[in-house]
Amino acid sequence: MIGVIVPAHNEQALLADCLVALAEASQRPELEGEAVRIVVVLDDCKDGSGDIAHAHGVETLTVKARNVGIARALGADHLLAAGARWLAFTDADSRVSPGWLAAQLALDADAVCGSIAVDDWSDHPHSVRDYFRKTYKDADGHRHVHGANLGVSADAYRRAGGFPPLACSEDVALVDRLIAIGARIAWSAAPRVITSARAAARARGGFGDTLVSLAAG
Template sequence: MIGAVVPAHNEEALLGCCLAALAVAARHAALAGETVRIVVVFDACTDRSEAVASAVGVEVVSVAARNVGVARAAGAARLLAAGARWLAFTDADSRVSPDWLAVQLSLGVEAVCGSVCVDDWSAQPSAVREIFARVYRDADGHRHVHGANLGVCASAYRRAGGFPPFACSEDVALVERLIAIGAKVAWSAAPRVVTSARATARVRGGFGDTLAVWASG
C-alpha cells in the first residue's frame, strides 16, 4: 500500500483542489491498481477543512499541536501502522500531477525530493516572480527540500526516525537524517507539484515566508 499525507491548518479554500489532484494520482495506471490511502492531518483547524475532507471520503487524523512536524509524523504513523510501503507528502495548498506517485516510485530510490512550481503569481509583486525565476532551480539535481513534494520508503523513514516535532524545516531535518543513514535520495524535478504563492504565509521559514521576505525586500 502507498500512503499520502496532507497536513492542514485552516485550509478550506485550497484543500479540495489538493485532494482532487491526489485522487487522480492515486488512480494512475502505472500503479497497477495498488491501494493508495490518503490521510489528512488536521492541526488545530477552526474552519471547514474537515468538512471538505469528509465530503470526499479521505481518512483524517486530528492533532492540536500547531506544528507541521507533529502533523506529518501523525499521518505517517497512521499509514505505517496500516502497512504502507511508501509515504508521499504534500501540502494542502498544493496540487500534485497525475503521475506524481508513479514517478516517485519509478525512480527506484529510498527517498525523493521534488521541486515545486507556481502557476498563479497574482498575489505577489512582479519582482517576486522574477526573483524566483532567477534563484530557484527546477531541474534534476536541485537541492531543494519541500514538504509539498517529498516521498520516502517506509523502511528508510523508520531508520531515519521520522519527522522531528519542528514547527518549520521538519522536511529538511528528515532529509538530513536520511542522508546521514546512507539512504539513496533522488533530487528530481520529475514528480511535479504546483504550489500556492499566496501572500499570507502559514509557517515562519517556509516557502510562503520566503516569498514574503522577497516581497518586502
C-alpha cells in the same frame, strides 16, 4: 499500500483542489492497482477543512499542535501502522500532477525530493516572481527540499527516525536524517507539484513566508 499525508491548518479554500489532484494521481495505471490511502491531518482547524476531507472520502486525523512536523509524523505513523510501504507528502495548498506518485516510485530510490512550481503570483510584485524564476532550479539534480513534494520508503523513514517535532523546516530535518543513514535520495524534477505563493503564509520560515520576505526586502 502507498500512503499520502496532507497536513492542514484552516485550509478550506484550497484543500478540495489538493484532494481532487491526489485522487487522480492515486488512480494511474502505472500503480497497477496498488491501494493508495490519503490522510489529512487536521492541525487545530477551526474552519471547514474536516468537512471537505470527509466529502472527498479521505481519512482524517486531528491534532492541536500548530506544528507541521508533529502533523506529518502523526499521519506517517498512522499509515505505517496500516502497512504502507511508501509515504508521500504534500501540502493542502498544493496540487500534485496526475503522474506524481508513479514518478516517485519509478525513481527506485529510498527517498525522493521533488521540485515545485507556482502558477499564480498575484499576491506578489513582479520582482518576486522574476527572482524566483531566475534563482530556482527546477531540474533533475536540484537540492531543494519541499514538504509539498517529498516521498520516502517506509524502511528508510523508520531508520531515519521520522520527522522531528519542528514547526518549520521539518522536511529539511528529515532529509538530513536520511542523508546521515546513507539513504539513496533522488533529487528529481519528475514528480510535479504546483504550490501556492499566497502571502498569508501558514508557517513562519516556510515557502510562502520566504516569498513575503523577498517582497519586503
